[in-house]
Amino acid sequence: MGASPANAAPTASLQRRQKISGLPVVYHEAYSAPQLPPGHRFPMVRICSVPFYAADHLVHVPDELPTHETLQLVHTAEFVDSFTGGTLDEARMKRIGFGDVTRSPVLIERTLAEVAGTLLTARLALRHGLACNTAGGTHHAFPDSGSGFCILNDLAVTAAVLLEEARVERVLILDLDVHQGDGTALMFQDEPRVFTMSVHGESNFPARKQRSDLDVPLPDGTADDEYLRVLGEMLPPVLSCFQPDLVLYDAGVDPHKDDSLGKLALTDQGLLRRELQVLDTCLAADIPVAGYVGGGYSPDLNVLARRHTLLHRAASEMWDSYELGSRESMPE
Numbered sequence: 138m139g140a141s142p143a144n145a146a147p148t149a150s151l152q153r154r155q156k157i158s159g160l161p162v163v164y165h166e167a168y169s170a171p172q173l174p175p176g177h178r179f180p181m182v183r184i185c186s187v188p189f190y191a192a193d194h195l196v197h198v199p200d201e202l203p204t205h206e207t208l209q210l211v212h213t214a215e216f217v218d219s220f221t222g223g224t225l226d227e228a229r230m231k232r233i234g235f236g237d238v239t240r241s242p243v244l245i246e247r248t249l250a251e252v253a254g255t256l257l258t259a260r261l262a263l264r265h266g267l268a269c270n271t272a273g274g275t276h277h278a279f280p281d282s283g284s285g286f287c288i289l290n291d292l293a294v295t296a297a298v299l300l301e302e303a304r305v306e307r308v309l310i311l312d313l314d315v316h317q318g319d320g321t322a323l324m325f326q327d328e329p330r331v332f333t334m335s336v337h338g339e340s341n342f343p344a345r346k347q348r349s350d351l352d353v354p355l356p357d358g359t360a361d362d363e364y365l366r367v368l369g370e371m372l373p374p375v376l377s378c379f380q381p382d383l384v385l386y387d388a389g390v391d392p393h394k395d396d397s398l399g400k401l402a403l404t405d406q407g408l409l410r411r412e413l414q415v416l417d418t419c420l421a422a423d424i425p426v427a428g429y430v431g432g433g434y435s436p437d438l439n440v441l442a443r444r445h446t447l448l449h450r451a452a453s454e455m456w457d458s459y460e461l462g463s464r465e466s467m468p469e
């Protein structure tokens with residue numbers, strides 16, 4: 138359980154008794170700390186705007202970082218030791234795409250904090266029905282290496298921890314980032330308790346796709362109506378057949394028409410409709426959802442930050458319309 142900065146670390150029991158006044162949002166100051174070279178495509182600073190738009194929400198901060206043992210539920214011990222020890226080799230650093238910054242303590246802390254925040258968001262979602270992180274969705278991370286600006290796979294670690302703790306029996310990882318969730322798909326290819334669904338641009342990174350439980354590759358230029366039609370056809374049967382206890386939702390905004398790395402053609406309105414559609418579909422089936430921002434690329438960080446907040450806008454709306462704030466909290 139995280140603490141609200143305004144409330145100086147209330148105990149878990151106190152926190153449980155409090156009426157949640159708004160959508161739970163998870164944030165850690167380390168999310169936006171690392172400094173990448175000017176012009177780097179991965180805009181960590183985008184998260185800086187989060188405290189402003191999250192002002193109406195109860196902001197939760199993860200209070201502990203994941204242990205090596207936790208990370209090793211999905212990653213190899215050698216990779217965890219090399220990365221956290223700042224000794225990752227050049228070849229694997231190159232594949233990640235952050236250069237020498239990968240070995241810096243500040244990026245190591247950021248990466249661990251993101252995993253912690255993703256897990257906390259999922260716990261909050263299980264308790265309240267809905268919660269959102271302000272980072273998360275590092276789906277290109279593999280067991281023994283990172284890739285494409287992803288180092289540790291926060292979604293996979295979170296699913297594995299909750300299964301290990303028997304908090305859930307089945308988890309759906311719904312990945313709508315424009316890039317295929319290849320690392321997640323590989324990690325759970327032989328795990329029947331996790332269903333991986335990836336809707337992505339078929340011509341986009343990664344060139345070599347893995348096999349998700351359900352892949353929905355879309356042609357370049359796919360726009361709002363077609364995208365939402367396909368999603369509306371594909372998601373409900375997955376929910377009714379697999380019956381997940383929790384959905385981990387990677388809401389990457391890189392399918393946007395102006396995204397630097399995208400190739401699809403969704404508008405702001407289309408992305409907002411997507412978030413409402415996903416959340417409404419899951420919540421109507423009484424399935425908790427944890428939302429993650431995923432990827433998004435633009436030289437204009439204000440535009441990008443606004444695009445990412447569409448998830449939180451939609452989630453706030455759903456929080457109110459499903460009256461989740463007045464719902465009895467699930468026991469821990």
Ligand SMILES: [Zn+2]
Nearest residue numbers: 314315316432
């Ligand atoms: Zn992406």
